[in-house]
Amino acid sequence: MIDQRLKSVVRDVYDFPQPGIVFKDITPILKDPALCKAIVDAFEARLQADTIDVVAGIESRGFLFGLMLAQRLGKPFVPIRKQGKLPYRTVAQSYALEYGEATIEVHEDAFNAGARILIHDDLLATGGTVAATSQLVQRLGGLVAGYAFIISLDFLKGKERLADYSTQVVSLAAY
Ligand SMILES: O=P(O)(O)OC[C@H]1O[C@H](OP(=O)(O)OP(=O)(O)O)[C@H](O)[C@@H]1O
Numbered sequence: 001m002i003d004q005r006l007k008s009v010v011r012d013v014y015d016f017p018q019p020g021i022v023f024k025d026i027t028p029i030l031k032d033p034a035l036c037k038a039i040v041d042a043f044e045a046r047l048q049a050d051t052i053d054v055v056a057g058i059e060s061r062g063f064l065f066g067l068m069l070a071q072r073l074g075k076p077f078v079p080i081r082k083q084g085k086l087p088y089r090t091v092a093q094s095y096a097l098e099y100g101e102a103t104i105e106v107h108e109d110a111f112n113a114g115a116r117i118l119i120h121d122d123l124l125a126t127g128g129t130v131a132a133t134s135q136l137v138q139r140l141g142g143l144v145a146g147y148a149f150i151i152s153l154d155f156l157k158g159k160e161r162l163a164d165y166s167t168q169v170v171s172l173a174a175y
């Protein structure tokens, strides 16, 4: 099972990036090409591709599998970036996450109004990051088609914040 394979390689790092946080380090996954392929296979199997027009991936760890997933589904990829990184005109949204606050941006012409956007990130914690991304999608006239995470920290209740946007929530390894 993919969840056991993931849990056997994802590494807990204590007190990173600040005291009290147990950080899930996904970098060991990246050293295993077969596991990387299995992640994209599992997303493809569990997502309803005919409900998705565009895959949006969130900087920075959401870029690693986001473009691979978009390629597999044959869909465009849109980068959601931290403030000040995108060169063209942007819309921005501030938010709180498990260990701080941040602002994310998307290009204002990233997708057409009415497009159905799958939001991908490596990990769901409090849900602040993907809730802010969902608001960006809606502000540009997009529809949230669903969410795809490699890991979810379900004890932080992030999934509850997503229910208003979409019920399609795929998480390959839940803690
Ligand atoms: O559900 P939340 O509480 O919002 O937390 C989840 C977010 O935190 C991490 O990103 P981080 O902001 O650390 O950036 P990085 O991907 O650049 O390391 C992770 O990759 C998610 O984007």
Ligand SMILES: Nc1ncnc2[nH]cnc12
Residues within 6 Å of the ligand: 021, 022, 023, 024, 025, 097, 098, 099, 123, 125, 126
């Ligand atoms: N505990 C955690 N591990 C890795 N990434 C995170 N993003 C938010 N919380 C996290």
